[in-house]
Amino acid sequence: MAEQQPYSKVQFLDVGEEDSGQRLDNFLMRHFRKAPKALIYRIIRKGEVRVNKGRSKVSTRLQTGDVVRVPPLRVEQAEKVENSEIPADELRQIEQAIMYEDNDLIVVNKPSGVAVHGGGGLRYGLIEVLRALRPKARRLELVHRIDRDTSGCLLVAKKASVLKALHQQMRDDQFEKRYLAIVSGQWPKNVNKVDLPLKKEHLKDGGWHVKVAQDGKSALSYFELKQHLNGCDLMAVRLKTGRTHQIRVHALANGCPLVGDDRYGDRELNKRFRKLGMKRLALHAHILGFTHPNTEEYMRFEAPLWADFRRLIEEQSL
Structure with a gap:
């Protein structure tokens, strides 16, 4: 059983240029990948997360130079998911579901029943499987999400700059x-x-x-x-x-x-x-x-x- 390891200190995270325009919830989920999504939303809603010393919403868009204050957290620490920890048939299923891939992005035909990310009792989701399949792609991130039981097109970015540009297209209703x-x-x-x-x-x-x-x-x-x-x-x-x-x-x-x-x-x-x-x-x-x-x-x-x-x-x- 995984131990409960506390993030015992308040943390201050600087928002760099590549993270400018990203939603606060997505920013925190990237920095605290082992934290349940429900925990991230809860600390934001309760005002425990501050951006430039002020309360913020889940949908707040961060800007270069912002400072995000994160309270002490207690989340389940799990060891890094490696290829060997994911069943071979699941690795193979997702590999075969990749419809397109280049140096910047991946498009997957997600099977139904596969969550897009781990958390909420799930050891891993599709993004963790992709990170295991593509260990050299250091910054694989979901561009958007679809429900666990929904199948079909899911877009994943390999670079922060690509993620930022695609999020801007979504905000501009160009998707x-x-x-x-x-x-x-x-x-x-x-x-x-x-x-x-x-x-x-x-x-x-x-x-x-x-x-x-x-x-x-x-x-x-x-x-x-x-x-x-x-x-x-x-x-x-x-x-x-x-x-x-x-x-x-x-x-x-x-x-x-x-x-x-x-x-x-x-x-x-x-x-x-x-x-x-x-x-x-x-x-x-x-x-x-x-x-x-x-x-x-x-x-x-x-x-x-x-x-x-x-x-x-x-x-x-x-």
């Missing part, structure tokens, strides 16, 4: 993100644009529950019917905003929760689809588009459907 989702029932006719504000509620386990609320943050999704299936519909979804659980809650609000959604969906209906081989959330990050920070080439990736998703569509086609 193309499209999903495929299988929703239960029939999607209501003439509903294409879903513009409903969403509010996050913290759960005791460190997770989130999201609901439609007038005092929530703006959230805009575009749903397009691709195919009627037996008892469900295949939808293409384009996001204008990227709120937590946005597609799942917007689908629920229209009476069509996603197949396999154990949090917001219909449990009895999900049992039926589990018997048909769909034992997870039917959501796939299908297309990702962005401008390469160094070559300035527009790159667009289409992640192939995993077998369970593809098989459900084939077997339930009308």
Whole structure:
């Protein structure tokens, strides 16, 4: 069992040029990789993290020259994850899921059930596996995140400058993100644009529950019917905003929760689809588009459907 080792002193972290523009939560998670994500969010929300002696939010953008004060932490210290500690089949699965790689970035077709990073009781996630596979890439960082049960396109930067440039594109709404989702029932006719504000509620386990609320943050999704299936519909979804659980809650609000959604969906209906081989959330990050920070080439990736998703569509086609 790993020992509990305290970071017993207050730490002051200087923000360098390469970290300028990065969110405070991402900055801290990079510096304290063994700290649970829930702990990082908690100390920020409680005002224990200070930027230039002032309270800050999780989404605060840091600037060159900022000084971040971090309180004493007590986190589970684990030994560095090495190749030998990760099962060979998991290393092989992620290696085979890499769709594109160059000196600046990696695009992965993430399998469902694989968390993007360790923490919350998980020894490691996809980013730790990639670091084990690419030990010479000293600064592999997630550009964005998708839920553990969601499959599809995930972008990873190899350099701080690349990460910074891609985050700027995201802030400037220059990322193309499209999903495929299988929703239960029939999607209501003439509903294409879903513009409903969403509010996050913290759960005791460190997770989130999201609901439609007038005092929530703006959230805009575009749903397009691709195919009627037996008892469900295949939808293409384009996001204008990227709120937590946005597609799942917007689908629920229209009476069509996603197949396999154990949090917001219909449990009895999900049992039926589990018997048909769909034992997870039917959501796939299908297309990702962005401008390469160094070559300035527009790159667009289409992640192939995993077998369970593809098989459900084939077997339930009308």
